[in-house]
Amino acid sequence: MRWLRNILDKVEPVFKKGGKLEKLYPIFEATDTILFSTDERTHSGPHIRDSIDVKRVMILVVVALIPCYIFGAMNVGYQMALALGETSTWQQNLIRGGLKILPIIAVTFAAGAFWELLFAVVRKHSVSEGFLVTCALIPLVMPATIPLWQVAVATTFGIVIGKEIFGGVGMNIFNPALVARSFLFFTYPARISGDKVWVAGPDGYSGATALAVPAAELNQDAVTLLESVTQFDFSWINMFNGWIPGSIGETSTLWCGVGALFLVITGLGSWRVIVGAILGLTGMAVLTNFMAEVTGSSNTMLTLPAHYHLVMGGFAFGVAFMATEPVTGAHTDKGRWVYGFFIGALTVIIRSINPAYPEGTMLAILLMNAFAPLIDYFVIQGNVKRRMARYAQ
Amino acid sequence: MNHIVIKKGHNIRIGGVPSKDVVSIAGSESVAISPKTFIGVKPKRMVSEGDSVLIGSPLFFDKTKPEVKWASPANGTIKTIQFGARRVIEKIEIKVEGTEAVSGPSFTSEQLVSADRATLLTRILEANLFPLIRQRPFNKVANPKDTPRDIFISAVNTAPLSVDLSLLIETEKNAFQAGVIALSKLTNGDVFLTSEKGHQFQNSINQTISGPHPSGNVGIQIHHSKPMKPGELIWTVNAQHVITLGKLFLTGSYIPDVILTVAGPGASKPKTVACKVGASIKSLIVDQNLKDDVRLISGDVLTGKTVDESQFLGFYDSSVTILPDSVNRPFLGMLALGSSDSKYSLTNTFLSFSEKEFKFNTAQNGEERAIVPINAWEKVLPMDIYPNELFRAILAEDIEEMEELGIWECDDEDFALCSFACPSKIDVGSVIRKGLDLMELEG
Numbered sequence: 001m002r003w004l005r006n007i008l009d010k011v012e013p014v015f016k017k018g019g020k021l022e023k024l025y026p027i028f029e030a031t032d033t034i035l036f037s038t039d040e041r042t043h044s045g046p047h048i049r050d051s052i053d054v055k056r057v058m059i060l061v062v063v064a065l066i067p068c069y070i071f072g073a074m075n076v077g078y079q080m081a082l083a084l085g086e087t088s089t090w091q092q093n094l095i096r097g098g099l100k101i102l103p104i105i106a107v108t109f110a111a112g113a114f115w116e117l118l119f120a121v122v123r124k125h126s127v128s129e130g131f132l133v134t135c136a137l138i139p140l141v142m143p144a145t146i147p148l149w150q151v152a153v154a155t156t157f158g159i160v161i162g163k164e165i166f167g168g169v170g171m172n173i174f175n176p177a178l179v180a181r182s183f184l185f186f187t188y189p190a191r192i193s194g195d196k197v198w199v200a201g202p203d204g205y206s207g208a209t210a211l212a213v214p215a216a217e218l219n220q221d222a223v224t225l226l227e228s229v230t231q232f233d234f235s236w237i238n239m240f241n242g243w244i245p246g247s248i249g250e251t252s253t254l255w256c257g258v259g260a261l262f263l264v265i266t267g268l269g270s271w272r273v274i275v276g277a278i279l280g281l282t283g284m285a286v287l288t289n290f291m292a293e294v295t296g297s298s299n300t301m302l303t304l305p306a307h308y309h310l311v312m313g314g315f316a317f318g319v320a321f322m323a324t325e326p327v328t329g330a331h332t333d334k335g336r337w338v339y340g341f342f343i344g345a346l347t348v349i350i351r352s353i354n355p356a357y358p359e360g361t362m363l364a365i366l367l368m369n370a371f372a373p374l375i376d377y378f379v380i381q382g383n384v385k386r387r388m389a390r391y392a393q
Numbered sequence: 394m395n396h397i398v399i400k401k402g403h404n405i406r407i408g409g410v411p412s413k414d415v416v417s418i419a420g421s422e423s424v425a426i427s428p429k430t431f432i433g434v435k436p437k438r439m440v441s442e443g444d445s446v447l448i449g450s451p452l453f454f455d456k457t458k459p460e461v462k463w464a465s466p467a468n469g470t471i472k473t474i475q476f477g478a479r480r481v482i483e484k485i486e487i488k489v490e491g492t493e494a495v496s497g498p499s500f501t502s503e504q505l506v507s508a509d510r511a512t513l514l515t516r517i518l519e520a521n522l523f524p525l526i527r528q529r530p531f532n533k534v535a536n537p538k539d540t541p542r543d544i545f546i547s548a549v550n551t552a553p554l555s556v557d558l559s560l561l562i563e564t565e566k567n568a569f570q571a572g573v574i575a576l577s578k579l580t581n582g583d584v585f586l587t588s589e590k591g592h593q594f595q596n597s598i599n600q601t602i603s604g605p606h607p608s609g610n611v612g613i614q615i616h617h618s619k620p621m622k623p624g625e626l627i628w629t630v631n632a633q634h635v636i637t638l639g640k641l642f643l644t645g646s647y648i649p650d651v652i653l654t655v656a657g658p659g660a661s662k663p664k665t666v667a668c669k670v671g672a673s674i675k676s677l678i679v680d681q682n683l684k685d686d687v688r689l690i691s692g693d694v695l696t697g698k699t700v701d702e703s704q705f706l707g708f709y710d711s712s713v714t715i716l717p718d719s720v721n722r723p724f725l726g727m728l729a730l731g732s733s734d735s736k737y738s739l740t741n742t743f744l745s746f747s748e749k750e751f752k753f754n755t756a757q758n759g760e761e762r763a764i765v766p767i768n769a770w771e772k773v774l775p776m777d778i779y780p781n782e783l784f785r786a787i788l789a790e791d792i793e794e795m796e797e798l799g800i801w802e803c804d805d806e807d808f809a810l811c812s813f814a815c816p817s818k819i820d821v822g823s824v825i826r827k828g829l830d831l832m833e834l835e836g
Contacts, residue, residue: 001724033760037726041755045820046695046813047688047716048407050769051736051743053759055727057767057816060742126760170763170817267740268767331766331781380782384797387777391622 001036008032026120030127054169058129060266062136064259065321068249069140071242073097075252076144079199079245082232097144100200101248104139107148111155112138119164130169130176134159137177137321140249141314141362142184143191143198150188154180174369175328178318178362185362195358197232197245207231210244211313211351211358214300222304239311250317253310260320269324272333276340277319282306283341284348301352315347318361328369334382335375343368394591397617399604401775403739403810405553407694408750409715411656411663413557419679424467424671425486425705428453429477430698431524432533433833436482444471449495449647451521452485458536464521466649466670468493484705487671495520499645502567505574506596513578513642520641524708525634526579529615529627531829532804541580541628543619546573548588548632549602551609552693554656556665556711558632559590561652565636572639573597576630587614608775612807616776623801633711651711653677657694658752659687659715668706675702677713688755690714695809696822720756739772739814762817770821773810776802780811784821787828792835800828 008031014021015028034055042049077093077100088096112135120127138155158180163172184192195212199205213229214222226234232244242252250256263269285306292302309315323329323343330339343364350360357363428436435456440446446469451462469490477483497520500508517523518537528535535541550558562569577584577596584597591601600618607613611629621627630638633651640648649670656663661682668677674689690697692710706713723729729736731743737751770780778799786794805822812821 004724005722034725034727036722036724038757038760039720039722040757040760041718041720042757044699045822046809047690047697047699047714047755048405048694048753048813049756049758049818050740050814050816051731051738051745051758052740052769052816053727053818054762054765054816055759056742057765059727128762168763170765266742268742270768326766327764332779333768333771376782380779380798383777383779387797387799390620 005036008035023121026125026127027117030117030120034129055129057268058133060268061133061263061321064262064268065136065140065249067255067258068252068317069101070094071252071255072140072248073101075242075244076100076200076248078243079144083199083205100144101139103148104142104144104146104151104248107151108138108155109135111152112159115156115159115164119160119168125168128169130163131159134163134176134180138180140317140321141177141181141247143247144200145198146184146192150184154184157183170327172328174366175322175325178322178366178369181362182366198247199245207245209246209313209358210234210239214304215351215358217300218298220300220303222300223308225300226308236308236311239308247314247317250314253316256316256320260316260324263320263324268326269320270326270329270333270336270340272336273323273329273340273343274319276337277315277323277344277347278310280341280344280346281309281315281348282344284345285309288348288352299352304352309348309351313351313359314361315344318347318365319343322362322365323368328372330372330375330379332376332379335372335379338375339368339372342371395598395600395618397587397600397602397604397608397614399602399608399613399617399775401772402551402605402607403773403814404551404605405694405753405813406737406748406750407553408658408752409554409656409660409663410750411554411654411665413560413665415652415665415667417667419676420489420669421672421676423469423472423486423488423673424669425484425673426452426463426466426671426708427484427705428463428482430707431455432531433457434534438474438482438485440471440474440485442471442474445469446471446487447493447495448649449520453482455534458534458538460518460537461523461534462518462521463524464647464649466647486705494646494648496645500571500642502571502574505571505578505642508575508578510578513575516642517575517638520647522638522641522647525637526628526630527709529612529621529629529804530801531833532612532629532806535626535628539626541582541626542621543582544576544580544584544628544630545611545615545618546576546584546586546597546630546632546635547609547611547614548586548592549609550632550711551606552695552712553606554654554663554712554714555609555693556633556652556654559588559592561636562588562592562632565639568636568639568643569632570594570639571642572630572635572637575638575642576628576635580628585614585618587611587618604775607773607807607810610804610807612802612804613775616802621802623796625801631709631711651706653706653710654712655681655715656712657690657714657716658754659683659717670706670708672706673702674700674704674706674713677706678702678715681715683715684717686717686719688716688718690716694753695813696806717752717754720754739769740767740816757818759816759818761819764815764817764819767816769814769816770808770811773814774808776807778803780808780821783828784819784824787824787831790831792832795828795832800825800832803829805829 077097081088116131158176162176162179346364446465454462472488475484586597691707733745733747736743783798805826
């Protein structure tokens with residue numbers, strides 16, 4: 001790679017102060033340090049440093065998403081074949097689905113990189129690697145049928161309003177990828193709120209999503225209802241594996257779990273948030289099941305058991321990759337439990353009791369993003385009270 | 394005996410570990426002391442170039458506390474007095490010509506036990522050794538007019554590549570005991586002696602501690618034995634300086650000996666040496682076969698200062714660390730799998746699981762970024778303190794919040810590991826120092 005290094009060294013003066021393109025230095029710097037690790041040395045303080053840096057953190061989150069990408073492509077292809085009434089091999093599925101999602105990925109990264117670089121140049125800060133993660137997350141929460149211009153608009157909104165106006169990665173309040181998703185959710189609700197399936201198939205092909213099935217009926221048992229669906233296989237194990245229609249990367253609880261495990265082992269995602277969210281989901285589902293029994297409510301969603309909630313909709317994906325995002329979540333370990341718990345509990349509440357939206361994970365996470373500082377505040381106040389009591393002795 | 398268990402923290406497995414046998418080295422031709430390095434001190438010189446001084450003669454005093462003077466670590470003539478901006482004294486260098494020391498009254502152990510506070514305090518001040526005593530908060534030279542709540546001595550040094558204090562205290566048992574007795578008279582409270590092996594000394598509360606660095610830091614020990622409250626003062630003395638004070642009382646003279654390590658991945662012969670306070674860096678590394686691109690550090694690798702050959706050992710330092718100073722740029726390094734030879738991380742983000750020593754260099758391994766809170770700081774800070782929130786309170790200069798979050802119990806050295814572990818490459822310690830300065834300014 002000597003030749004590449006030589007080229008970069010050769011063009012560097014053009015971007016340095018006084019060079020022709022000095023304004024574009026952040027772009028050069030980002031390219032340079034992404035291709036070759038920085039040779040920046042410590043100035044003082046600890047003269048030696050841990051090998052981890054933010055680039056590594058971000059790229060590993062992208063790596064954790066790879067299984068969801070591969071499975072997502074296969075599932076998109078599989079759903080297409082299903083809709084067309086064809087039989088296909090997994091290779092065909094992969095290629096077909098891959099071709100369907102590649103343009104979405106390309107548009108996301110193009111739009112994301114454009115805004116990130118523009119802000120870096122205008123505001124004279126270095127390009128933050130965080131946009132890689134944001135851009136890797138956005139296609140996975142989009143349906144395969146999404147028009148590409150919507151992808152571009154949503155990405156723009158997510159990056160600019162979700163992140164840059166706060167000062168970039170590390171300063172944002174809401175998860176930018178979810179901001180992008182919610183932008184579409186509220187501007188094009190007919191297309192993306194998640195009651196009708198998104199399958200790249202023949203025109204007019206439609207069906208109800210797994211979450212919309214029990215939401216649409218009264219006085220039924222949710223599980224029986226799901227199993228009676230013939231268009232798709234809504235059995236628990238099939239939903240766990242993810243061979244159901246949905247956004248590109250969200251359907252497989254299995255592969256989201258693999259990604260989550262990777263994040264937890266590498267220490268990048270908090271297991272407290274994940275465990276908290278599953279506990280919250282389970283607790284609230286048990287409560288709604290109990291309420292359905294006791295009150296005799298006609299709401300079928302109340303009868304949906306916890307383990308079904310876990311594998312349906314975007315819960316697994318949201319908790320694995322969105323809720324664990326360290327910047328927008330709670331920053332204290334105790335706070336992370338509470339933060340996770342409420343994400344799980346609110347997901348069930350929105351799914352079961354809210355009549356408008358069949359899915360609630362995205363809204364639950366965004367809501368808890370807003371409350372994370374408050375949760376931390378109470379945790380910190382606990383620490384402060386303890387200290388003040390000691391000082392008063 | 395009270396035993397403290399520290400769970401959070403990390404012993405950095407840095408290469409170039411010194412052997413424990415103490416070797417004597419040829420003395421330094423000149424020694425120096427750098428007045429501007431003392432936090433909050435306004436130095437005023439008491440000697441001129443060409444003056445003759447004995448070991449223990451006063452070199453300068455602090456204008457804010459005129460009774461606090463600094464002793465000359467050598468017998469000889471003043472070679473240079475170097476001034477910096479605003480005529481702050483940067484360095485007083487002494488050409489070593491002899492070994493004669495100022496001598497004063499000596500004490501037997503019994504006399505020490507029955508001596509009163511004023512006598513002992515006056516003796517330390519007269520011997521110009523009071524700067525060996527530092528105070529918390531602020532970790533600066535103490536004020537003899539104060540009476541500290543307690544005095545803390547750490548007999549365990551957990552910093553990377555540090556001197557084995559336990560061994561040293563064993564060999565200098567009598568002097569150490571004398572130092573402890575003398576110190577115990579200076580406080581109305583107790584002397585807390587924290588060690589790993591459980592040293593037993595009179596006139597002190599002997600406690601043991603176990604766990605990774607920074608468990609040897611006195612700040613951590615204070616936090617876990619008897620945490621500080623606002624308005625309280627604690628004095629701290631390095632274990633080696635307790636020995637120096639002990640010898641002052643037993644012999645009547647200042648004996649400016651110090652044991653230090655010359656070590657690190659850049660050192661060709663990592664070792665423990667006996668030398669004099671203020672020795673020149675050159676004299677300490679003379680037999681090291683150094684490459685061209687190395688960084689010399691006076692102090693340990695986490696908190697030390699970069700020096701060059703022409704400079705001198707820091708007043709409170711007991712190690713010289715040598716690091717390779719050249720950093721290469723691997724292609725697509727951020728995607729590297731990593732191995733135990735190429736990466737060292739407290740996270741599991743690389744395939745580097747072996748426990749072997751690592752050849753660190755001065756690479757920052759990344760650029761400075763906004764904080765990504767993945768608990769990197771929290772995992773290495775064994776205190777009941779939220780570092781992230783405290784950090785932000787300091788940046789916001791919110792005095793009240795800083796106090797609520799426990800800044801009085803903090804010192805920058807305890808946060809050095811946080812900077813080491815930080816993925817965003819933030820220098821946490823310097824911000825903590827900024828917060829402490831702000832607290833001091835606001836009174």
